[in-house]
Amino acid sequence: MQARRTQVAKPRGRAGFTLIELLVVISIIAVLAALILPAIQNAREAARRAECLNNMKNVSTAFQTYATANNGRLPYLVTNAGSSSAIRTYRDIGGTATLVGANWCIQLLPFVEEQGLFDRMTVVPNTLAGGGSANDPIFLGDNVNLKVFTCPDDPSEQQGGTLSFVANAGYTTRTHWNNLVDNGTPLNGVHIAGGIIPSSGSSTGYDWSFNDYNGPLPDDNDITQATGLLWQEFGSGSYRSTIDRVPDGTSSTIILTENIQATEWDDPNIGGMAFVVPFEDEGSNANQVDSASTANGLGPDSPGEKRTALGYGTIAFSADADLSESQINSNLATATDGRRPRPASLHPSVVNTFFMDGHGRSISQSIDDTVWIRLVSSGGERFGQDILSDNSF
16 A cells, blocks of 8 residues: 655745835825825815805894894894893903893894893893803803804804804994004994984094084985994984895895904904994095095095995005905904904805895905905995996905
8 A cells, every 4th residue: 555645735935015015005095195185174174164154044044034023124233231122231341240232143042043042141130140150141151152153163163152253334434443453442432323413413423524524414324324234223213224225235235254353242342243344534545435535534525425435446446555454364363353353264265254135155355355345335336336246256
């Protein structure tokens, strides 16, 4: 019998990567990551911008619902703290619980499904104000985070009280803009679009120089009202825009935009919850606006010529030192919260805006200044402004 040989298999060498192969694989992964990560980041940014637009859409809808419930009138920019019939709340001012006017955010609370919060914020008098309880309006304003008023790209989005959006408050003078930006002086004392106007003139409001500089009269208030949408309450007969009466059209008049230097959703100070456009009022740049006077910068001396007060042209209007600090995203990294009332966001080179008709869009920070100010004004067409079309911006 033939003996069988047991065949023993030779051990085979273990398969593996060589160093060169490993480096090639790592290089391929790095290249793919470099290609994919920006796309992922862009997708995340698009998602954040979409969420921001959705929140703004809800606020825009709240404006329209408010108007429907109030005979077409928009809310006040901030109510009159001295009126017992006004909606009011409390703020901590110098360590003291102080009764203040309610800004547009508080007035919209019932229309963003926050009726309970509105009720607690507006109890007057409130013995709990400043006590830090769940029914203390000061505590609520500092600690309650309302997603509807925030943008996910706002660095303060997770903090209580944060406000990322600001309302259209029209034009102001360069002097008042500088006082706010440099010194923190509130605009509230002058930013009036109507109210009690005695026949001899009033010291409250803007004097656009239609009456030999004797103080704001109806002619001046006509211009002020045409520059924006929301105004503070001041005495009896205070002016309020109506959503169905916008001479420039609801589709070309901005009501809401972003500003990461906004402050808190209960802030009564205009610089912290609105945006404005400043114009020269010192006479040094009188040619920046058609027929501008040497005193106040928006119109001629004769009331009969006020029709040209807002007639901007490429020659008559020049956006140099006058508008540079109020342009979209100006001084983004250095601006102080509550003291830079212009549009600003961390979306790359754009800011989200909403118009009175309820549509939203992202607007480039490089938009032409003359186009931007026409989007801000609500009745500029009545006073010489060109009419905008969709392809104008």
